[in-house]
Amino acid sequence: MKISVWQLFWMFTTLEISMSIWLTVAPTIEIAKQDAWISLIVAGGIGLFVTMILVLLCRRHASHTLMDFAKRLFGTWVGKLIGLLYIAVWFSVSADILRIFSLFIKQYLFHDTPIWIIAILMVSAMVYINYAGSVEAIGRFSEMAGPLLLIGIAITFALNIPNLHPTLIFPVFADSGVMPIIKGSFVNASFLGESMMIMMLTPFIANTQKMLKPTLLAICIPSLIAVITSLMVIGTFGTNIGSTMMFPYFSMVRFINYLEFIQNMDVWIMFIWIFSVFVKLAIYLFINSYGTAQLFGVRNWRIMIGIVAAIIFAISLIPANVFGMMDYANHVWITYIFPIFIVGFPILFLLVSLARGKKLATS
Amino acid sequence: MRTFAKAISILFIVILTGCWDRNEINDYAFMIGDALDVTDEGELQKSAQIAVPAGFKSTTGEGGNAQRGNIVLSVTGTSIVDLTQQLQDKLPRKVFLGHRKSIFIGEKLARKGLADIMDQFTRNTDTRLRTDIFVVNNRAGKDVLDINSPFNKFSAIVAVDQDRYCRLGDTALRDVLLDLGRDGIRPTMPMVDISPLNKQEANEIFEVRSVAIFNKKLQMVGEVSNRESLELFWVKGVLQNQYLTFQTDKGVVSLYESNLTKKIRTEILGDKLKVHVYLEGTGRVLENNTAIDMSNTAERVPVEQMLNEMKAKQVKGTIKKIQQKFGQDVFGFGEEFHREHPYKWKEIRGKWDELFPTVEVAVTVKLKIQNTGGVGKRIPGLGDKT
Numbered sequence: 001m002k003i004s005v006w007q008l009f010w011m012f013t014t015l016e017i018s019m020s021i022w023l024t025v026a027p028t029i030e031i032a033k034q035d036a037w038i039s040l041i042v043a044g045g046i047g048l049f050v051t052m053i054l055v056l057l058c059r060r061h062a063s064h065t066l067m068d069f070a071k072r073l074f075g076t077w078v079g080k081l082i083g084l085l086y087i088a089v090w091f092s093v094s095a096d097i098l099r100i101f102s103l104f105i106k107q108y109l110f111h112d113t114p115i116w117i118i119a120i121l122m123v124s125a126m127v128y129i130n131y132a133g134s135v136e137a138i139g140r141f142s143e144m145a146g147p148l149l150l151i152g153i154a155i156t157f158a159l160n161i162p163n164l165h166p167t168l169i170f171p172v173f174a175d176s177g178v179m180p181i182i183k184g185s186f187v188n189a190s191f192l193g194e195s196m197m198i199m200m201l202t203p204f205i206a207n208t209q210k211m212l213k214p215t216l217l218a219i220c221i222p223s224l225i226a227v228i229t230s231l232m233v234i235g236t237f238g239t240n241i242g243s244t245m246m247f248p249y250f251s252m253v254r255f256i257n258y259l260e261f262i263q264n265m266d267v268w269i270m271f272i273w274i275f276s277v278f279v280k281l282a283i284y285l286f287i288n289s290y291g292t293a294q295l296f297g298v299r300n301w302r303i304m305i306g307i308v309a310a311i312i313f314a315i316s317l318i319p320a321n322v323f324g325m326m327d328y329a330n331h332v333w334i335t336y337i338f339p340i341f342i343v344g345f346p347i348l349f350l351l352v353s354l355a356r357g358k359k360l361a362t363s
Numbered sequence: 364m365r366t367f368a369k370a371i372s373i374l375f376i377v378i379l380t381g382c383w384d385r386n387e388i389n390d391y392a393f394m395i396g397d398a399l400d401v402t403d404e405g406e407l408q409k410s411a412q413i414a415v416p417a418g419f420k421s422t423t424g425e426g427g428n429a430q431r432g433n434i435v436l437s438v439t440g441t442s443i444v445d446l447t448q449q450l451q452d453k454l455p456r457k458v459f460l461g462h463r464k465s466i467f468i469g470e471k472l473a474r475k476g477l478a479d480i481m482d483q484f485t486r487n488t489d490t491r492l493r494t495d496i497f498v499v500n501n502r503a504g505k506d507v508l509d510i511n512s513p514f515n516k517f518s519a520i521v522a523v524d525q526d527r528y529c530r531l532g533d534t535a536l537r538d539v540l541l542d543l544g545r546d547g548i549r550p551t552m553p554m555v556d557i558s559p560l561n562k563q564e565a566n567e568i569f570e571v572r573s574v575a576i577f578n579k580k581l582q583m584v585g586e587v588s589n590r591e592s593l594e595l596f597w598v599k600g601v602l603q604n605q606y607l608t609f610q611t612d613k614g615v616v617s618l619y620e621s622n623l624t625k626k627i628r629t630e631i632l633g634d635k636l637k638v639h640v641y642l643e644g645t646g647r648v649l650e651n652n653t654a655i656d657m658s659n660t661a662e663r664v665p666v667e668q669m670l671n672e673m674k675a676k677q678v679k680g681t682i683k684k685i686q687q688k689f690g691q692d693v694f695g696f697g698e699e700f701h702r703e704h705p706y707k708w709k710e711i712r713g714k715w716d717e718l719f720p721t722v723e724v725a726v727t728v729k730l731k732i733q734n735t736g737g738v739g740k741r742i743p744g745l746g747d748k749t
Binding site: 107108124128165167168170171174236237238240241244245251254257263264 | 371537544
């Protein structure tokens with residue numbers, strides 16, 4: 001059950017893109033106006049910094065998951081508490097994504113289908129891939145889905161060029177200023193920070209010494225795509241419509257009409273994009289199952305897959321509507337989870353690990 | 364693993380047999396065009412042009428005079444959704460908006476204001492932003508839907524095509540929404556005229572030759588037509604090409620100019636705002652009823668200069684007319700100030716409607732004649748050189 005570093009690259013690229021183009025563009029435009037693209041570049045920088053710390057940390061504990069090395073760094077009980085907190089975060093975020101995914105599919109494709117039906121189809125696919133081959137299967141799947149996703153997005157960008165009004169991007173900087181640009185960057189930076197799941201994956205990576213470059217590249221490409229998406233959305237719809245749209249990238253794809261017969265491309269973009277969300281949710285399911293198994297000392301972690309999937313499914317049905325999910329992203333993920341779990345804790349881990357370096361290496 | 368797979372497949376069978384969103388294509392009523400009007404009682408009226416599949420058969424035979432291929436239904440009510448629901452009550456199939464090509468708005472409603480109807484077009488995920496939107500000059504929007512064009516079964520599609528060949532094409536709804544809510548530009552919409560010249564054309568032909576001008580509250584305040592409407596689009600920067608005819612003192616010259624570009628520079632001199640408009644295009648001579656030999660550089664250059672000056676004067680006149688008569692910045696000069704003087708703009712953005720009529724405008728036109736068509740100078744015998 002090992003994956004290569006390039007499978008890791010495709011895995012991270014695929015799962016980061018889904019969020020970057022789906023949920024982050026509109027809020028960033030709302031905060032930073034036509035300078036959203038600068039915000040997203042800053043976000044990419046923050047994402048790279050965070051991921052670099054994570055990779056440095058993980059390389060020091062290459063044969064351990066977060067659950068193990070937290071115990072080694074802080075002792076059994078504090079380590080378990082930290083593990084529990086992270087698991088709680090990952091449970092909540094995967095339930096959130098599952099729900100918002102189902103709502104999105106319902107809104108755009110199936111107006112009358114109950115939400116739990118869409119969710120259960122996704123959950124059964126997640127459970128299946130985890131039983132069939134867990135990380136390895138997901139890695140192979142993303143090697144296939146990742147390039148498809150990139151090609152699909154590149155095609156939509158190329159076809160959207162005739163719709164652009166380049167002047168809408170100007171004036172640069174004057175309407176926003178430093179603070180809005182930085183504030184806007186937190187949205188995507190926090191989503192890029194999902195690379196923290198690497199802390200659970202290092203024991204399954206074949207050559208951990210070489211994983212820095214692919215992992216950083218897997219942050220660069222989604223950031224770049226987010227930057228281009230924001231430029232395209234602003235150039236097509238301006239900041240007024242662009243910031244009020246729920247899912248501006250999909251509205252932009254809908255707007256494409258090339259030579260009268262290439263139109264309504266949203267249907268097959270959505271199809272590829274579902275792959276991407278699937279990779280993300282499958283990885284979260286693996287992390288949650290493996291993490292809870294380690295936390296509670298369950299020998300065979302596969303037993304946990306079904307239970308964890310059921311819990312995620314149940315949590316995903318709790319919020320009343322789409323705004324509950326958006327509130328989670330704004331008020332929980334960006335204000336608490338991002339500074340504490342994505343930036344704060346990993347830096348703390350790394351410092352403690354460096355301070356106790358010698359002793360750990362010998363033990 | 365086997366039993367697991369079996370369990371999953373049984374689950375799928377159970378789930379998938381009851382489909383909530385199953386819709387066959389012949390369960391849908393395709394709405395091709397929409398018209399919105401206001402009745403004398405002040406209620407909203409919606410008319411829809413709906414495709415009738417059975418009517419498609421008789422495209423070639425029987426003269427097809429009675430076969431329209433569509434029906435037009437009208438209902439009155441309060442909101443767009445309420446009206447769509449009422450339309451649904453009259454139809455045996457489910458209303459489907461995904462193929463709607465255009466929306467026509469009666470002038471009376473346009474003058475009353477469109478703020479209340481626009482929300483639905485952005486909110487409804489079935490609406491395509493690529494829908495075209497027109498104001499119908501002096502008439503109700505429904506009248507356009509009733510027209511039975513010989514070119515296409517759906518007059519709603521004819522209007523879009525017609526707009527494409529003389530103006531902008533199918534991006535109008537997006538363009539209106541783009542201009543809406545920005546401080547330095549006011550929306551415009553293409554207009555449809557129903558004014559048949561003879562009896563045979565009645566119910567068959569309409570014209571797209573004017574532009575409706577809107578204010579900040581999305582109320583129509585006026586219109587400009589023909590040459591002036593094209594100049595408006597050129598200065599706005601959305602016109603691709605156009606035919607130009609000049610009445611000079613030596614005779615008539617017509618050009619076809621394409622690759623039209625505009626460049627706007629703005630200046631703030633104390634209290635005064637100044638706009639320089641540079642318009643360029645490259646093209647060819649299509650008609651030359653003067654004795655001037657266009658292939659001769661020495662003769663062509665003065666003509667080019669003269670044409671440029673004439674055009675600049677015309678464009679300047681159009682801008683002045685819009686400044687004085689309507690006072691709405693449909694050209695987006697304000698947005699140019701916004702781009703070039705972003706910090707000063709913050710002070711003046713709130714009172715742009717008062718400032719726009721006072722803006723001083725200078726226009727420079729540079730039309731290049733790149734070739735003269737099939738002949739250089741005119742063939743001998745068509746008027747002699749004097």
